[in-house]
Amino acid sequence: MSTTAPGPVITAVIGDRPVPVHLAVGALDRVGALVAGAAAGDGVIVVVDGGVPHAGARVAASCRDAGLRVAVEAVPAGEASKNLGELERLARAAARAGIRRRDAVVAVGGGVVGDLAGFLAASYQRGVRLVQVPTTLLAMVDSSLGGKTGVDLPEGKNYVGAVHQPEVVVMDPAVLATLPPRELACGFAEVVKYGLLEGGDLMEMVAAWPALPGPAAEVADLIRRCAECKLAVVSQDEFDLGRRAILNLGHTAGHGIEAAAGYGGYHHGEAISLGLLVALRVSEHALALDPRWRDRTMDTLARHGLPVTLDPSVDVDEVVEIMSRDKKADGRALNMVLLRAPGDVLTHQDPDPAVVRAAIEELRS
């Protein structure tokens, strides 16, 4: 059964280049058709998260069906794969597979594979084409969009990388049904963030969301709304010089909590859940945010299994210390994103550290 493939649901313009987002059930099988083209090379390397081999196999098959030469490399699931040794392994595999400048890297997986394979595309032969095929909710609404790529050092996350926009982003919401609940919840923490950033009916939609992942048609709509929100911000500030900082709502405290809790503690999205609650409480003190927004957000987060209380073993002083040396800090003691109301957001705020400390401490009760 062959039908005309639907077009992108979003086409953002970043820098001077369009970034089309295809979002549909079954889109995994259309990647090859989207990658192949007159101006393109005939080779692809599919870099796939070891946790979703089936998605990788479907993408690779669609590329072969489109007449492309296909190499496939699996990456072990987990943040530990985001390192320069793994980048080198993939670059050597690409070289042996004869990947050239007009060929493409196709990243199939969550944030780890998107960041790692994205940096491969940015740096292999000084830059080749990149196709992002996010398979987690977090990657669909956040990490696959905006072009940030990179790997970690022992000294910090994403310390080596590049800004390299994907040529196309392909999302198949059907894969969400196969995700573990904890993974879905982590992605939902970012969805809650977009609700707060945009306010209005997106905030209402998020607050009323049923059990994850939710009804297929509505899920696609929710992802599209969040992706539009992110891409609108990125198109104004590709290189993170100003407005893009609003996307860090909940992340300054979240990163501090994640780091202080250490390996095996909170997943990223779980730490963001707690970070959002800190940012909202601080916003009440600094910008007179109505406290009902925090109560409502806490209900939403808790209802989807995200943490709303802090493990007592986490050292609050350490969290504050890490927050004050966050790499996004630009000389300010604390560099937070705060709200006057959902949809009314201020970046580069420097709140009273005692208020921030109290907002974290409060989570332990």
Added chain:
Amino acid sequence: MSTTAPGPVITAVIGDRPVPVHLAVGALDRVGALVAGAAAGDGVIVVVDGGVPHAGARVAASCRDAGLRVAVEAVPAGEASKNLGELERLARAAARAGIRRRDAVVAVGGGVVGDLAGFLAASYQRGVRLVQVPTTLLAMVDSSLGGKTGVDLPEGKNYVGAVHQPEVVVMDPAVLATLPPRELACGFAEVVKYGLLEGGDLMEMVAAWPALPGPAAEVADLIRRCAECKLAVVSQDEFDLGRRAILNLGHTAGHGIEAAAGYGGYHHGEAISLGLLVALRVSEHALALDPRWRDRTMDTLARHGLPVTLDPSVDVDEVVEIMSRDKKADGRALNMVLLRAPGDVLTHQDPDPAVVRAAIEELRS
């Protein structure tokens, strides 16, 4: 004795950003003043070639004098340092030194350090400021200019990298007096290339050049002329999509000879010397170049100690095979830059392989 520092001798515009080139005896001691500035961070990491510690120390001292925080990292001399492990070591050192996004990487050395530290600047925290301080003739006229950075893989040179323009380039021709003759000669092979690319009085100046390095004032003038030639090309084609290919004159055959001769054989500039002779002979067949240009070029190269005959142990078939899989190839069997006359250059030529083979074979006699 304090005087007003002279301005740049060239200010190229690449993309939408100016790239000023400072070129003067004593310029090493002015790097700090050029790096420090109102919009800039207060930290620098100086990456210095282990072969020129004195130049690194002067640059570091000038940065300290300008009030900057300074970390210094030495890199072992030689192409073997251009690898991802060394990049990781430098990135971790930068992280421990607290280098942030508005701080700078200062590369002091030849092409190896320029490429390696340049890629560090391109990728550390997704891009920081870069200052190139080339200390070899090759780096002054070629590799420090144009923004190509990267490291090697076992599968090929410069297979992982980025295009990242320096914020400023600082050249002190006095350091050339300290270089070994073979190193100077290698740089001169690229100078001969610029003479052929531009023709006219630059060609005459190059053909009449006395013993290397030459009289100080004239050396500065020669470097400036070559740098202007390179930057004019790069400013038209930063990302190497078309016209920039003319800079590969002599490089397709040169790379083939360098690779076929293997480790410890020809230095890059020596292979380019032979590659230029191949390109000129092929140009006679394909574009009716006057044979006297090749004779004259051979005299110039030989007079400065560059090879004009090929070691008999090099396998000519292997050279041709490597040329035909050169990473710059875009589907053509052979992708060479050829001349109708000095200053009249055609890129993306696909000459008869038998003619190319004969032009290489001829060098063995």
